[in-house]
Amino acid sequence: MRDIYLMRHAKAKQPSGDMSDHQRPLRKRGKRQAAAMAPVLQRWQALEGEVCVSKAVRTRETLDEVAAQLPDHTLTHRVHFDEALYTFEVEALLAWLKALPDGVGKVLVIGHNPALVDLARWLNKAAPPSLSTGSVLHFSLLDTYWSSMEQGCAELVGHLSPEEASYPLFKRLAPKPPDHKGDMASRVRAMLEHQYQMIRALEPGVIAGIDPEFLHKYRVNLRRSRAVGESLRAVTKVPGLKRRLKRLKHRAQATSDLRDLDVFLQDLVNTSPPLSSDTRQGLKQWLQAFQREQHQALCQQLNTPTYAEQLQDWQSFIASDEVGKALAKLTPTRSKAVLDERIARHDEELAALSSEATDTALHELRKGLKRIRYLADLNPETPKAFLSELKHRQRLLGDFQDLRTRQAWLDAFCASPDNDPRQKQECSQWRASLEEPKQNLRKEVLALAPLAR
CATH class of the missing domain: 1.40.20.10 (CHAD domain)
Known part of the structure; x- marks a missing residue:
């Protein structure tokens, strides 16, 4: 099997003055696009084969931004800058692809439109009719040599744009x-x-x-x-x-x-849990x-x-x-009546809590609080101080729920017969240590005043 990854360069500046098309650098947004595609290329294993890049400034900078997101990896020995890839003609790009050595199993091409999108449509007519900046297409060839490729010979495995890989980039659109x-x-x-x-x-x-x-x-x-x-x-x-x-x-x-x-795995990256490196890695892989x-x-x-x-x-x-x-x-009057009813229910549930309250009781309190928040958001005249108080309570109860969830996953890890006993012991000890911060948060919740004053 052979894999082809076609990546269009990220968003570049328009030429100005004496700048040629070849010299166009990336825009700031283009740099963010390229960086956002690094985890995509990693997940798709696109960086494990040959990486072939047009010598244009915008394609070289696209590769630089991808490489900058991979501090533990080096692409130097697999990167080839080829002037032949600075082309907008599909015939030239196809001829280049067919000339690849048969020993090449994977190739990532960072190049230009319309050559890339025309090649994609030649490989498989199901390929999208356009390829936005920074986007990547993945094709696979079954038992086909590069030199003997024919039209429609590839399977389209994946297609992803930077705006689908990065929420901050999506947010613009x-x-x-x-x-x-x-x-x-x-x-x-x-x-x-x-x-x-x-x-x-x-x-x-x-x-x-x-x-x-x-x-x-x-x-x-x-x-x-x-x-x-x-x-x-x-x-x-x-x-x-x-x-x-x-x-x-x-x-x-x-x-x-x-x-x-998602939250637990992100916490494992951002914090330093009391686990050995082996146990952390074992837990991470299991999750x-x-x-x-x-x-x-x-x-x-x-x-x-x-x-x-x-x-x-x-x-x-x-x-x-x-x-x-x-x-x-x-109407605002009826909406306020429903809001007041929910606030009263929240205050009753809060008053009924004690230091012995179950985790589930606090979870139910949190769900009711969210409904209050969403309803309060309907009225633009809701006092900002009230909304701030709701957000504060949501953060408290959200932190409590995160600890509760973390304990549940650690319990599941420890209960699995396939996991290493030493790693299970470490995770069990960590699980027990989470009770103290949970109790502290429980005390903060119990000390909250009623919402209705």
Whole structure:
């Protein structure tokens, strides 16, 4: 099997003055694009074979930005700068590819359009008709020598853009949030439509699985949509709303374990747990195996016709006359009444807590707090001090939940018969040491004053 990776250079400056096309450097955004693709190229194993780069400044700088993200790797002995790759003609690029030695199993080409996209379409007509800056295509050839390639001979394995690999880059192009103009009904409908658009726009990044922030924002928009729908349901009856809210809940729940794993794995990178290097590596690999499994399951769900149908049904429902009539009843006065009811419930649950309260009780308190926050966000006149207090409480309870989740995964690691006994002992000791910070957070939560004053 042979693998071909086609990468277009990242975003470059336009020529000015005496600058030739060959001399065009990357823009700042281009440098961020190239850096964002480093983990993609690593995951796809594109850097394990030959790396062939056009001698243009923008392609060389693209490689430099990728290499800068790989401090523990060297590409020097596998990088070839070739003037022949500074071409915009597919015939020249194809001739170069067919001349590769048969001993080359993988090749990454960093080059230029339209040659790259024309070559991609020659390899497989299912390839996208355009290739944005910084994007990468992966093709595989089964039992085919380079010299004997024929049109349509390759399988398209993957296609990824920087905006699908990096949430900060995606954010530039993300649907813009609505303003706060108009009555409450129009604001809420605009908010629900925006959340729907965000859910759909985030899906490619979630499926790519490179930047975990995509999954986080995807969950947030699902939960906010559900919270707004629940608020509407608390005010008036809307036929079909309950069933659709259950679907949103199901979609959000399908991401829970994966999000917890993302957070735990990121903490392992950012902090120094009391583990030996061997144990940390063993735990990391074990968690990553579950992460891949959960991500694969989520991707399968997102790619089903049922998922697309349910999301499209939700969008149609939001725009329906039934929802419009219900939204007309969601006045600031009624919204405040629902908010006051939820605040009162929160205060009752908070007062019922004791030092012996279960972890589940604090988790339920956190879920109720989120519903309060989402509802409070509907009204632009909600005092900033109140929103700040909600955020503070969410952080406290979120930190508590992270520790609780971490303990649960450590328990699972220790219970697995396949893991090393010494590593399990270290993880068990770490799990026990997390009780103290959990208790400290529990005390902070118990010391909170009621929200209603």
